[in-house]
Amino acid sequence: MSTPQLYTILVYSENIAGILNQITAVFTRRQVNIESLNVSASSTPGVHKYTITCFCTLEMVKMLKAQIEKRIDVLQARYFTDEDIFILESSLLKISTPAMLDNPEVCQIVRHHGGRIVEVNPTYSAVEKTGRTEEILSLYEDLNRLGVVRQFARSGRICITRGTREQLDDYLAEREREHSAGAQE
Amino acid sequence: MTGAESLMRSLELEGVKTLFGYPGGAIIPVYDALYDHHDTLNHILVRHEQGAVHAAQGFARVSGEVGVAIVTSGPGATNTVTGVADAMIDSTPLVVICGQTGAAQLGTDAFQEVDVVGMTQPISKWNYQIRRAEDVAWAVSRAFYIARSGRPGPVVLDFARNAQVGEVDFEPARVDFIRSYVPAPKPDAEAVAEAARLINNAVKPLVLVGQGVELAGAQQELRELLEKAQIPAGCTLLGLSALPTGHPLNKGMLGMHGNLGPNVMTNQCDVLIAIGMRFDDRVTGNLKTYARQAKVIHFDIDPSEFNKLVHADCKVLGDCRETLRALLPLIKPNTHQSWVDGFAPYAEQEYNKVIRGAIHPEGGPLLMGEVVRAVSEATQHQAVLVTDVGQNQMFAARYFQFSQPRSIVTSGGCGTMGFGLPAAIGATFGAPGRTVCLFVGDGGLQMTLQELGTIMEQQAPVKIILLNNNYLGNVRQWQTMFWNHRYSFTPMMNPDYELIAKAYGIPARTAVERPDLAAAIDEMLGTDGPFLLQCAVREEDDVLPMTPPGANVDEMLLEIQ
Numbered sequence: 001m002s003t004p005q006l007y008t009i010l011v012y013s014e015n016i017a018g019i020l021n022q023i024t025a026v027f028t029r030r031q032v033n034i035e036s037l038n039v040s041a042s043s044t045p046g047v048h049k050y051t052i053t054c055f056c057t058l059e060m061v062k063m064l065k066a067q068i069e070k071r072i073d074v075l076q077a078r079y080f081t082d083e084d085i086f087i088l089e090s091s092l093l094k095i096s097t098p099a100m101l102d103n104p105e106v107c108q109i110v111r112h113h114g115g116r117i118v119e120v121n122p123t124y125s126a127v128e129k130t131g132r133t134e135e136i137l138s139l140y141e142d143l144n145r146l147g148v149v150r151q152f153a154r155s156g157r158i159c160i161t162r163g164t165r166e167q168l169d170d171y172l173a174e175r176e177r178e179h180s181a182g183a184q185e
Numbered sequence: 186m187t188g189a190e191s192l193m194r195s196l197e198l199e200g201v202k203t204l205f206g207y208p209g210g211a212i213i214p215v216y217d218a219l220y221d222h223h224d225t226l227n228h229i230l231v232r233h234e235q236g237a238v239h240a241a242q243g244f245a246r247v248s249g250e251v252g253v254a255i256v257t258s259g260p261g262a263t264n265t266v267t268g269v270a271d272a273m274i275d276s277t278p279l280v281v282i283c284g285q286t287g288a289a290q291l292g293t294d295a296f297q298e299v300d301v302v303g304m305t306q307p308i309s310k311w312n313y314q315i316r317r318a319e320d321v322a323w324a325v326s327r328a329f330y331i332a333r334s335g336r337p338g339p340v341v342l343d344f345a346r347n348a349q350v351g352e353v354d355f356e357p358a359r360v361d362f363i364r365s366y367v368p369a370p371k372p373d374a375e376a377v378a379e380a381a382r383l384i385n386n387a388v389k390p391l392v393l394v395g396q397g398v399e400l401a402g403a404q405q406e407l408r409e410l411l412e413k414a415q416i417p418a419g420c421t422l423l424g425l426s427a428l429p430t431g432h433p434l435n436k437g438m439l440g441m442h443g444n445l446g447p448n449v450m451t452n453q454c455d456v457l458i459a460i461g462m463r464f465d466d467r468v469t470g471n472l473k474t475y476a477r478q479a480k481v482i483h484f485d486i487d488p489s490e491f492n493k494l495v496h497a498d499c500k501v502l503g504d505c506r507e508t509l510r511a512l513l514p515l516i517k518p519n520t521h522q523s524w525v526d527g528f529a530p531y532a533e534q535e536y537n538k539v540i541r542g543a544i545h546p547e548g549g550p551l552l553m554g555e556v557v558r559a560v561s562e563a564t565q566h567q568a569v570l571v572t573d574v575g576q577n578q579m580f581a582a583r584y585f586q587f588s589q590p591r592s593i594v595t596s597g598g599c600g601t602m603g604f605g606l607p608a609a610i611g612a613t614f615g616a617p618g619r620t621v622c623l624f625v626g627d628g629g630l631q632m633t634l635q636e637l638g639t640i641m642e643q644q645a646p647v648k649i650i651l652l653n654n655n656y657l658g659n660v661r662q663w664q665t666m667f668w669n670h671r672y673s674f675t676p677m678m679n680p681d682y683e684l685i686a687k688a689y690g691i692p693a694r695t696a697v698e699r700p701d702l703a704a705a706i707d708e709m710l711g712t713d714g715p716f717l718l719q720c721a722v723r724e725e726d727d728v729l730p731m732t733p734p735g736a737n738v739d740e741m742l743l744e745i746q
Contacts, residue, residue, distance in 0.1 A: 014365055018302060025307050059492070066489035072311045072331055075365040175364040182362065 002058040006035070008085055008159055009061065011050040011068055012042060012075040012168050019073055023050060026067045032056050036089075038156035044168060047075065053157050076171050085159040091136045093127040093143060094151035100125055106148055113139035124150060133157070188318030189218035189349040192282070195325035197225055198357055201253050203244060203614050205229045205237040209257020211284030211297055214349035216255075229614065229643060232635035234261050236607035238268025239633070242277050243611025246594045247569055247619075249402075251278040251332050252611065258284040259297030262343075263304070267601055269339045270308040274598030275423060276400060278337035280328045287347040288316040301343040310338030318351030322358040330360045335368030336487040337400060369486055369504040372511045376501045380458075380482045381515035383499055387456035387480075389524045390416045391447070393439060393468075396423035396597075397461015397485065397505050404428070404590045406509035407460065414519040417528055419447025421462050422582055426592035430566065436528045440468040441732045442579040445741055446531035448732065451476050452739040453527075460484040461505050464494040465598065470738040484508055538743040539729050544584055550723040551699060553580040553624075553652045560622055560650060561585045563706045568620040568648075569594065569612050573605030573629030575659035577652045579728040581624040591616075603632025609647040610639055620648065620710065627653045627679050634685070641689040644714045649691075651719040654726065655679055662727045666745060686717040693717040 013019045027034050035053040042049035061079045068077040100106040110127055119126035129139050143149050192215060206228060208216040219228055231237045234256040241252030256265055262283035272279045286295040302314050311331045315324050328340040384390055398407050404427050411418055411434045419439040428435045437444025457479040469475045483497035484505045491500045501508050543554030557580050566586040571594040572578040578595055594612050596604040609623035630651055640647055661675040686693035692712055696705040709716040730741040
């Protein structure tokens with residue numbers, strides 16, 4: 001059994017109601033916690049994309065992939081480690097404006113971490129930070145140490161793969177070929 | 186026409202001739218349409234919706250066709266849930282059609298509304314809510330395609346009332362392709378070649394035969410493989426009739442109450458060839474010690490079965506009829522003489538310690554094993570065996586013998602007590618020319634006893650062999666073996682079953698004494714139509730041998746200390 005690590009699972013499905021429930025049920029049954037989840041339309045029309053992260057072993061992530069793909073309306077499920085993908089997460093922090101003005105360190109930290117102040121009003125300011133999980137958490141922890149964070153929100157991960165082939169497109173093309181070949185038989 | 190009429194046409198197009206069901210408020214439009222299709226659609230009115238699904242399962246298991254059940258919304262639908270789960274784990278093709286409240290009322294806690302799609306999602310192969318009459322043809326065709334293709338399974342259609350009464354110009358649909366679903370991947374020549382190489386080099390190969398062989402119709406290909414290379418085989422509970430019991434290479438049943446030889450040899454073989462089976466815990470026992478010495482070849486149509494429980498050194502994905510056909514020319518004839526001969530001492534040991542006493546007892550009350558074997562012999566091993574769950578099931582599986590494929594109907598993965606009686610009804614419709622023998626205990630019979638009404642009305646020729654021991658015997662056996670004889674709620678007071686049968690007009694007889702058994706079986710088999718044969722069997726009998734739960738597969742108990 002390999003040691004658990006963070007995997008990102010990309011799932012593509014038909015755009016039919018209820019698939020998310022079917023996918024998450026696979027994690028529930030195998031007692032794997034979903035660390036983050038992002039769902040949106042993909043670049044292929046009519047296909048939805050799910051980006052799911054979880055900590056588990058290689059054996060488990062293979063099992064999750066197989067059991068997710070078993071659902072009828074799921075087109076493809078693949079898993080990646082962080083080396084295989086470009087990753088982005090975004091976050092918003094709500095900071096007390098008076099506290100920020102009192103303490104110059106706040107702005108230094110925001111700049112140091114590459115955050116952007118996107119809103120300032122007399123009561124609060126909003127800071128936006130995109131990046132990898134640990135970068136976002138690092139900004140949050142540094143600011144939180146100063147006691148100025150009023151709210152903190154983080155999105156799920158989105159990512160694109162580093163591979164040169166678009167495997168979903170290949171899969172769909174292959175299926176269409178098989179279908180038209182079958183129709184001619 | 187209406188959506189309900191559209192359903193009738195769609196069912197006819199799918200070749201459906203028999204359906205099992207129970208009407209109710211939210212499905213009345215469908216039953217109204219059914220009224221005009223008496224000539225083509227034979228609807229069997231059951232007495233409880235659970236009975237409808239189990240009957241459809243029994244029908245599907247013996248016929249290979251899709252079983253169909255129609256029920257109403259709410260409790261009608263929830264009563265099917267056990268059967269749907271059972272069909273899922275046992276890969277039985279079903280289409281269950283439930284009524285549902287109108288789309289406008291969905292989600293408002295309307296009368297007899299339940300979230301059927303949400304509820305059956307994890308236990309069905311696919312489900313779908315039909316909310317518009319124009320979707321009926323497509324959804325029904327897709328449902329049958331999914332249920333019967335690939336690894337079969339249950340599909341649930343949740344049919345909103347407005348879609349049943351809505352008007353539509355019916356256009357037949359024929360779904361035979363779903364881009365996100367590959368039912369039976371084409372055999373991979375490299376995997377097949379690797380399997381052949383491992384098998385050809387094996388000194389001590391062992392084949393595990395699962396229900397996948399029956400589902401694929403690969404019984405002949407299996408026999409050719411076994412005979413060509415002289416490979417001994419063990420069968421799972423659901424795979425028992427995929428290979429005739431009397432075949433010299435059939436070394437018996439695998440698993441907890443299976444035969445000693447194939448279980449012990451699982452941990453001695455050098456190549457383990459699993460065909461259409463899923464390494465259930467009742468087959469493997471302790472996984473940590475299971476077949477660790479062997480290279481494992483796994484033939485399966487479902488990629489999610491590979492490495493799920495047992496690591497496969499060679500994975501052969503696909504329909505096993507196709508993959509076995511591709512494999513056969515690559516297999517070199519062999520004899521494996523000493524390996525095959527090595528099973529005999531185990532068979533002899535098991536016969537002397539367990540089997541002889543179970544089927545030819547010298548005295549005492551009737552035993553379940555002897556009743557099973559006597560019925561099997563009286564039917565020349567040609568009958569369909571249906572079982573309930575528990576000791577009756579294990580004794581039936583051990584001592585009934587099979588000469589034809591698709592001859593065992595039993596609840597394997599789910600272990601559903603109450604399955605037997607309705608499943609046997611379904612089997613009489615699915616295999617109308619064959620004798621259907623049901624072995625059932627006094628516990629399980631009472632779980633779906635109401636289906637005697639269906640038997641009465643249909644004169645369904647189920648030969649019911651009630652193995653009555655006044656106990657929930659299997660749990661009682663575990664209480665004896667592992668719970669210090671504390672018989673917590675396993676002794677059971679029973680009614681007069683002959684009187685019950687009489688109330689339903691079903692001929693019945695009770696066998697108590699050994700000399701009466703043969704005549705009672707003759708009367709049962711000689712009677713046209715249904716019959717209840719109650720056998721007063723030994724109260725505290727134990728199914729042996731046994732691999733205790735979690736023990737190693739080769740550590741079978743032949744007796745209870």
